[in-house]
Amino acid sequence: MSASCRVVVLISGNGSNLQAILDGCDDNLNAEVVGVISNKPDAYGLVRAHHSEIDTSCVIARKGEQREDFDARLINAIEKYQPDLIVLAGFMRILSDKFVSKYLGKMINIHPSLLPKYTGLNTHQRAIDAKDTEHGASVHFVIPELDAGPVILQAKVPVYPEDDAETLAQRVHEQEHAIYPLVVKWFSLGRLSMNNNQAFLDGCVIGESGYAPD
Numbered sequence: 001m002s003a004s005c006r007v008v009v010l011i012s013g014n015g016s017n018l019q020a021i022l023d024g025c026d027d028n029l030n031a032e033v034v035g036v037i038s039n040k041p042d043a044y045g046l047v048r049a050h051h052s053e054i055d056t057s058c059v060i061a062r063k064g065e066q067r068e069d070f071d072a073r074l075i076n077a078i079e080k081y082q083p084d085l086i087v088l089a090g091f092m093r094i095l096s097d098k099f100v101s102k103y104l105g106k107m108i109n110i111h112p113s114l115l116p117k118y119t120g121l122n123t124h125q126r127a128i129d130a131k132d133t134e135h136g137a138s139v140h141f142v143i144p145e146l147d148a149g150p151v152i153l154q155a156k157v158p159v160y161p162e163d164d165a166e167t168l169a170q171r172v173h174e175q176e177h178a179i180y181p182l183v184v185k186w187f188s189l190g191r192l193s194m195n196n197n198q199a200f201l202d203g204c205v206i207g208e209s210g211y212a213p214d
């Protein structure tokens, strides 16, 4: 029986979140990763996709190319798979308003901070520099404004005085790999909508150990 929710994952690098979602789909028969698309040809996530016999493609920015032109090529690559859900997993491109509007409500991203804190890049070092005692990750719907979409699920981790960006990133990664597959599962079960998202925010109390409604 083919899965009801066709998932396309966009990556730019290592793909550890892709791997967590692939592993999660083994248990969640409602979702199937049908394609992995990278904007970097050397992304290790492409190797992970090949190991799982998932179709892959690359859409590589051309020198001087307009963002909208790149995004048009990316749409062509995505539409081949006819996805129900688009998952950004370390996809390091800011997407144009036209692209985001096309996939509004069916595109999610994982961001390494407790949004709305620390949108953008270098979040772990910024949390350390601010002497924060907690940090974490957020899964959110993607809207044109960067990292500002409705938050679906968050995971918190402690920040220790001896932490550097690397040790903190590792602790955050562990929680990312726990929460992202959950959100994919909820979406595949039809339990996620950008319109009535508050129910999940109220129900999602996440600590270091991680908790979320089943």
Ligand SMILES: Nc1nc2c(c(=O)[nH]1)N[C@@H](CN(C=O)c1ccc(C(=O)N[C@@H](CCC(=O)O)C(=O)O)cc1)CN2
Pocket (backbone or CB within 6 Å): 088, 091, 092, 093, 094, 095, 096, 097, 100, 109, 110, 111, 112, 120, 121, 142, 143, 144, 145, 146, 147, 148, 149
């Ligand atoms: N319109 C949106 N696009 C993207 C969103 C979003 O919420 N709205 N989420 C990001 C993911 N992201 C952080 O989570 C992020 C990715 C990339 C950048 C960025 O500055 N990219 C540069 C290029 C960087 C590079 O090539 O190394 C750029 O695109 O000019 C910031 C945040 C995904 N896109």
Ligand SMILES: NCC(=O)N[C@@H]1O[C@H](COP(=O)([O-])[O-])[C@@H](O)[C@H]1O
Pocket (backbone or CB within 6 Å): 011, 012, 013, 014, 015, 016, 017, 018, 045, 089, 090, 091, 092, 110, 111, 112, 120, 121, 137, 173, 176
């Ligand atoms: N602003 C986007 C961003 O910084 N995303 C972050 O990139 C990493 C990708 O790791 P992965 O390739 O191993 O999944 C993840 O930590 C994710 O939160």
